[in-house]
Amino acid sequence: MNAAKKKEVVSTPSIIARLLPLPSAAWRQTLIGVAAILLPVAVAYYAWDRWGPRILADGDYALQADRVQITPPPDWVRTDVAGEVVRDNNLEGLSLLDPKLTVKVFQAFAAHSWVENVSRVSKHPPGRAASVVVEMTYRKPVAMVEVELNGVPGLLPIDAQAILLPPQDFLPSSHDSHADPTRGYLRIAVPHAVPSGTVGTPWGQTEVHEAARIAAVFDDAWKQCGLFRIQLVPLGSEGSTQIIPTFELQSRSGAAVIWGRAPDLRSETETKTAVAKVASVLKYVQEHGSLENAPPETTLDVRVPHSGTRTAQQPLMYQ
Template sequence: MAGRKRKQAELDERESPVEGGIAGVVGATVLLAAVIVAGFFSWKQWGSAVIQRSSYQLLAENVTTPEAPPWIAGDVRGEVFRDASLTDMSVLEDGLTKRICDAFEMHPWVARVNRVNMQPPARIVVDLEYRKPLAWVQVPDGMVPGRRGGWLPIDKDAVLLPDEGFQEERPELLLLQIDRLLPCGPIGTAWGDPRVAGAAAIATILGDQWHQLGIARISGVVDYSITSSLPTTRYELLSPNGKRIIWGVAPSKELPSEPNAIQKLHLLSEFVRRHGPIDNGTALGLDLRNAASVLAPRTAAQPNTQLR
């Protein structure tokens, strides 16, 4: 009997360290939970005050963006902060970079935001691309509420740009004239008329060469010479004096027998190289849909027989 009690006592002594370890773990867990709870209620009580401190507040001067191009006179960064109320945010808030990205992409002069990087302690770098005005679209009276007809600027994606705030009073750009133009959307959105997009695509192909080629306007008219269930738009290039050059359909929509947009530009460039700017010559018209007719030898006042 005495031996059995002695053995039980030894077992009790061996188990006591385990029980002590469990008690220690439980105690540490309770302490950690208490710290977390205390931290939660402390942040709930004083966190807003911390966020409002200038060292954590999102400030425009702490946000770096690429330098605005010369055609933008306004303060893009300042306008974004004002319109999106970004000064109410803290650099400690979740989702800050996404909100900054969305705010800049809403600005009509911003084409896209590539990335937003945060750098300690409170500096933010926004990598973005600005829109560039490409052409003026002629709008009739009554199309834009509160203003008379005139000209509105677009970029290469046919996105409507602000018509105020240019460094120059009115930059010299190509003019686009579309028959029965559809109303445009808000500033910073695509125009919505596919014919405007087609004219913008042609203007993009011409690039900076339009002036030296002697082109002043791009016109979009209905082409009745093409049999189709849907109306087809034919684009024409016009010189300052009104001489016409038939371009054809919008880029990437050419007929199988028709030169593509790049080939048409090369044809026009070659014609100007041989004969000088359109207004300087005596040709009555060109049809870039027919390469042979453009490159054929010309005599004075010889019209293009393909012109319709």
């Protein structure tokens, strides 16, 4: 009887072995590989499930306005660009771990009225001076458009593309109420000048857009020339054309530079011609002095660059 029991005990493993054969070496390697993959995933899931909310709530991982570093703005930008963008787009408090954070920051800054282009947005781990770094270029004002709103005259700033810029940045500073920032820019005078949109959008009036291109070509050279305003040549007057709007620049004394039509700055030829016109005015100023105090009858015709000067009584060569 004992022998029979012993035989039965001995035979049981062989039955199990036949029913459940041990895995081969290849299968064992596969199982080990799968376990090696799943185990870290399971551990990471458990860890995130337990500590993830604490990390997201941690201030070190939350975006703050003072941790956003932007390209230093030029002197004419007095607005707190970073602060405005973070506040107006509800960026504060967003997690640095959000994979879409850089896209959200990019779109928010690109929409600001002072920003011309955003070239790069990068984010950095806690412990650095900045959590998010934004590299961008700013719009540059080239002129002030003379307007009259509700019977009150005023000036509105635009850039070379006639984008309306934030007017509040050109109000007298509280530190120096006598300093007028608008005096640092050419004026543009065209009939019925009223912007069609809000700050940060194109002005929407052909004559203003064309005058802005002339101002952009002059850049700061208008100061050396003693000029003050870009204006349309009235239709029917000397130097005007009824087909294409033509422009002239005036000094405060009334001296005039007859420019002609506005250049298309996308054309290399027209850009070179416009630059040559500015050079003609500068050459005259070097030889005869600034136009700021020139006699009001002084007129310089640069529609054909380097064509020289004339008085109001001398005939014009039309272009």
